[in-house]
Amino acid sequence: xxxxxxxxxxxxxxxxxxxxNGSRINDRKDGSxxxxxxxxxxxxxxxxxxxxxILKRKIKGALKDIPEQAxxxxxxxxxxxxxxxxxxxxxxxxxxxxxxxxxxIVHQVVSFAVNYNxxxxxxxxxxxxxxxxxxxxxxxxxxxxxxxxxxxxxxxNRHVCDMDELTGEQLRCFLxxxxxxxxxxxxxxxxxxxxxxxxxxxxxxxx
Numbered sequence: 180x181x182x183x184x185x186x187x188x189x190x191x192x193x194x195x196x197x198x199x200n201g202s203r204i205n206d207r208k209d210g211s212x213x214x215x216x217x218x219x220x221x222x223x224x225x226x227x228x229x230x231x232x233i234l235k236r237k238i239k240g241a242l243k244d245i246p247e248q249a250x251x252x253x254x255x256x257x258x259x260x261x262x263x264x265x266x267x268x269x270x271x272x273x274x275x276x277x278x279x280x281x282x283x284i285v286h287q288v289v290s291f292a293v294n295y296n297x298x299x300x301x302x303x304x305x306x307x308x309x310x311x312x313x314x315x316x317x318x319x320x321x322x323x324x325x326x327x328x329x330x331x332x333x334x335x336n337r338h339v340c341d342m343d344e345l346t347g348e349q350l351r352c353f354l355x356x357x358x359x360x361x362x363x364x365x366x367x368x369x370x371x372x373x374x375x376x377x378x379x380x381x382x383x384x385x386x
Contacts, residue, residue: 270283
């Protein structure tokens with residue numbers, strides 16, 4: 180079973196998952212490097228599986244007439260679509276164990292929508308296409324105030340992705356766009372909503 184934690188950048192999704200996993204995410208030994216290598220290969224191969232190719236066609240069909248010009252970053256649409264297909268493949272084969280993820284299907288849909296300024300009906304259409312891969316998925320929205328997210332991003336001061344290079348009003352506009360989509364999605368799909376300090380509630384539900 181997949182438990183996807185989604186929310187604004189800077190909301191604390193990764194930290195929350197580390198708490199839920201007892202920090203096992205970052206506790207890998209050198210002996211696991213070979214396993215990690217094979218996992219990377221499997222991820223790339225998953226995009227070209229017949230089920231993934233069918234799903235990618237459906238995704239492209241749901242996204243006809245979306246804007247051609249990216250709003251924030253130069254990441255290609257095909258990159259987003261491949262990532263969604265890879266995630267969907269993983270969701271289908273997740274098994275019975277509870278797996279917590281922080282950049283899952285819903286988060287990727289919103290990230291895609293923010294960068295290409297999707298009309299809201301396109302977001303809903305894309306999520307509807309992906310529902311068939313999310314039968315055994317629980318989505319939890321980490322609802323954190325936008326200003327708190329801004330503070331967290333500035334405090335960590337990292338430079339590992341495109342978002343980290345946004346500053347001032349650009350960054351606020353970026354986060355506001357995330358919030359707009361997440362609020363509309365939450366209203367439609369009624370995902371479970373929690374605050375930053377409520378991760379113990381999730382532990383109680385999925386133990």
